[in-house]
Amino acid sequence: MAERPTTSWRHGIAEEAEELAAGTLDPECACMAALFPEELLTATDEVLDAFEGELPGLGEASDEHVLGVVERVVVALNGVNDARNGSAFETGEREQLCDYIDESLAERGVDVPGLTARHGLGRYELTDRWRRW
Template sequence: MAERPTTSWRHGIAEEAEELSAGTLDPECACMASLFPEELLTTTDSVLDGFEGELPGLGEAPDEQVFAVVERVVLALNAVNDANNGGTFETDEREELCDYIDESLTEHGVDVAALTARHGLGPYQLTNKWRKW
């Protein structure tokens, strides 16, 4: 099963906290908790919950239905990013979220490469039409 980006972000926060507690990390170098506050993690997980709820059956769905699901998750993630000063999902986070969306669709029977090719998109352009992050 595709791992949610929020899982790795939470892991990074916990790992950094352990290093701080052990004295192996200079507090001035700690950034994970400020980059990923709990409200951001919670709202992102809520968006991903909704996305995951729409995945069953998409493997047999028409392209338009798959694109509608992708559009909804991307627009909701845009709102999360905007609510957190618009700079929350940087390059690494963007790649993790896009990979998660692609992997989740694939796990539910959607051939993402074929879907994007049928619509003149490159293999990593599924979210580009709606993504602001």
């Protein structure tokens, strides 16, 4: 299954904490915990939980249904971003979230390249219509 971005972010926080504890990282260089506070991780996981709950059966679903699922997850992530004054997700995190959505759909049998092509979108523009992060 596609790895949630929040799993990677939590791993980075733990790794950084270990380096700080071992004295191998200068505290002034530590940034993971500040970039990914627990409330951001929790809010993002709640959105991804809801998204994952909608994944079963999407391989046989209509384009409109699949796009509705994508719209809901993207709009919910917009809300997470808005709650952090538009600074929840930087470029790397945006790419991870988009990749996660794409991979999760593909794992459930959705032909993402076909879906985007049928709707006049570039291969990696699936979330662009709704995304503000």
